[in-house]
Amino acid sequence: xxxxxxxxxxxxxxxxxxxxxxxxxxxxxxxxxxxxxxxxxxxxxxxxxxxxxxxxxxxxxxxxxxxxxxxxxxxxxxxxxxxxxxxxxxxxxxxxxxxxxxxxxxxxxxxxxxxxxxxxxxxxxxxxxxxxxxxxxxxxxxxxxxxxxxxxxxxxxxxxxxxxxxxxxxxxxxxxxxxxxxxxxxxxxxxxxxxxxxxxxxxxxxxxxxxxxxxxxxxxxxxxxxxxxxxxxxxxxxxxxxxxxxxxxxxxxxxxxxxxxxxxxxxxxxxxxxxxxxxxxxxxxxxxxxxxxxxxxxxxxxxxxxxxxxxxxxxxxxxxxxxxxxxxxxxxxxxxxxxxxxxxxxxxxx
Amino acid sequence: xxxxxxxxxxxxxxxxxxxxxxxxxxxxxxxxxxxxxxxxxxxxxxxxxxxxxxxxxxxxxxxxxxxxxxxxxxxxxxxxxxxxxxxxxxxxxxxxxxxxxxxxxxxxxxxxxxxxxxxxxxxxxxxxxxxxxxxxxxxxxxxxxxxxxxxxxxxxxxxxxxxxxxxxxxxxxxxxxxxxxxxxxxxxxxxxxxxxxxxxxxxxxxxxxxxxxxxxxxxxxxxxxxxxxxxxxxxxxxxxxxxxxxxxxxxxxxxxxxxxxxxxxxxxxxxxxxxxx
Numbered sequence: 001x002x003x004x005x006x007x008x009x010x011x012x013x014x015x016x017x018x019x020x021x022x023x024x025x026x027x028x029x030x031x032x033x034x035x036x037x038x039x040x041x042x043x044x045x046x047x048x049x050x051x052x053x054x055x056x057x058x059x060x061x062x063x064x065x066x067x068x069x070x071x072x073x074x075x076x077x078x079x080x081x082x083x084x085x086x087x088x089x090x091x092x093x094x095x096x097x098x099x100x101x102x103x104x105x106x107x108x109x110x111x112x113x114x115x116x117x118x119x120x121x122x123x124x125x126x127x128x129x130x131x132x133x134x135x136x137x138x139x140x141x142x143x144x145x146x147x148x149x150x151x152x153x154x155x156x157x158x159x160x161x162x163x164x165x166x167x168x169x170x171x172x173x174x175x176x177x178x179x180x181x182x183x184x185x186x187x188x189x190x191x192x193x194x195x196x197x198x199x200x201x202x203x204x205x206x207x208x209x210x211x212x213x214x215x216x217x218x219x220x221x222x223x224x225x226x227x228x229x230x231x232x233x234x235x236x237x238x239x240x241x242x243x244x245x246x247x248x249x250x251x252x253x254x255x256x257x258x259x260x261x262x263x264x265x266x267x268x269x270x271x272x273x274x275x276x277x278x279x280x281x282x283x284x285x286x287x288x289x290x291x292x293x294x295x296x297x298x299x300x301x302x303x304x305x306x307x308x309x310x311x312x313x314x315x316x317x318x319x320x321x322x323x324x325x326x327x328x329x330x331x332x333x334x335x336x337x338x339x340x341x342x343x344x345x346x347x348x349x350x
Numbered sequence: 351x352x353x354x355x356x357x358x359x360x361x362x363x364x365x366x367x368x369x370x371x372x373x374x375x376x377x378x379x380x381x382x383x384x385x386x387x388x389x390x391x392x393x394x395x396x397x398x399x400x401x402x403x404x405x406x407x408x409x410x411x412x413x414x415x416x417x418x419x420x421x422x423x424x425x426x427x428x429x430x431x432x433x434x435x436x437x438x439x440x441x442x443x444x445x446x447x448x449x450x451x452x453x454x455x456x457x458x459x460x461x462x463x464x465x466x467x468x469x470x471x472x473x474x475x476x477x478x479x480x481x482x483x484x485x486x487x488x489x490x491x492x493x494x495x496x497x498x499x500x501x502x503x504x505x506x507x508x509x510x511x512x513x514x515x516x517x518x519x520x521x522x523x524x525x526x527x528x529x530x531x532x533x534x535x536x537x538x539x540x541x542x543x544x545x546x547x548x549x550x551x552x553x554x555x556x557x558x559x560x561x562x563x564x565x566x567x568x569x570x571x572x573x574x575x576x577x578x579x580x581x582x583x584x585x586x587x588x589x590x591x592x593x594x595x596x597x598x599x600x601x602x603x604x605x606x607x608x609x610x611x612x613x614x615x616x617x618x619x620x621x622x623x624x625x626x627x
Contacts, residue, residue: 003623004620004623004624005620007616007617007619007620007623008616008617008620010612010613010616011613011614011616011617011620012613014609014610014612014613014616015575015609015610015613017605017606017609018575018577018606018607018609018610018613019574019575019606020606021602021603021605021606021609022550022577022578022581022602022603022606022607022610023574285398285411286391286393286396286398286399286411287393287394288411289393289394289396289397289398289411289412289413290393290394290395290396290398291394292396292412292413293394293395293396293412293413293414294394294395296413296416297395297413311413312412312413312416314412314413315410315411315412316396316410316411316412317410317411318399318408318409318410318411
């Protein structure tokens, strides 16, 4: 064969090879934000849930006629606390994180019995409890308590009536010690556990609309995520101290931190930090950014590529005047490993 | 070895041209500008603040390597597509110059095989493209690395992709030149291949939009062979920004592009062998 034709044969073979080779499978989709949606606002179902919780006040003295309020959030604001956190138990228990927490509770000695004890008294924490809110003035639990055995729980089936639907019961301390507990019930949907009758009355006055809600701790529009809340600067200082440089910077710069946590699959946390000193907030942003970058580097060094990749989505949006926003995402598997200590797993904490 | 001598000869010719001198100066000026005007503050591995020409750039505080990912991705795209356009325009004349009357007769009178002449010309242009792409990418890596402490070689690897992509386009330009000695036609062929490469990237979606017929069959046939340059550019960008890629897919894409270039070169050599000068 003429050597020149070999070029054509080679060209034909190479064209066939090229056509076969370039038909490649699509690249694997990189880990992107849709995997972990940052809680930034009410999702449609959360908006529906929020609207369904709004109630008009029982009395209209001092309250605008068109005003509606979420009894739970009103009760949390009643004490005038600067800090409060709400756990959406109902939403959380149906999430993978909720299952992990339940396994935790069930595995720990005594806690499982506590759950069972509550169930025996007519309150199934997994079914009847909707939300749990915590402030320095007590704990507020909302849900459906129509089947509750109040005598078993509080030592008395009824308490001192107060207001339209309120009852206040004082529970004496147990023999082994502890403080007096004041349980305030509002109908069959709200239970406040505090340490003074005054607190209980204040809660009922606020929920029933006899007094305007003081400075609201959380508005209904802020009730998104499976966990949300506000922590004051003073409480931050008490809780965090200054163990880490970023914690010290946070305590120094923040006057308030608003938290929202999405736990539908992987865990996404958004923290909006407010402060009065823009310079300190700027330093805080740098400290937090550095801490997150360090955590990512540590995850990578430890061979945890997925955690490292998700932590690469962590970012600190610098202050625009007096605010700073932090976004962090963690894969569920990492959270599960961190919770392994309370489930009694052999690889706890690794 | 003779091919390399031809390639070196072409590089000497390129050095004398203002196009490449201008490119080198522009890239150097751009890198120097970045070096002197960009201020990056890195705190514990996070890019905390940036200033360009003294003005603060507003961005989130993130791990420095994560914050630089989009920068490297965009730079990779600029090198890829900018390199293709610049290459098509500036290298269109090399083939016609090789075949110019007087010069080709002189070259053929030397102990050089015809295929070595073409291969040398192709290698010379490929070396030019590679040098330009790697210079730009490596320069950017060095500037940003010195300022942030983030050192990565992937943007340089992605620059090699840009050069390989241009190689497949230039092979087509060279093949056209051996038929018709025209710089304009060579450039037009290059531009057409770039457009075909883009169409091949979205081949399936475009075929879905077309009705049955000869046009569709022709489009399907041509775009089945032409390397999908958009995918190659995306792969280069993903590589530069450390994004995950399909295992093996990248190598196949590269191998397919090289095979396409080799096929066009083989056609050019077949024609060059038969042609009388």
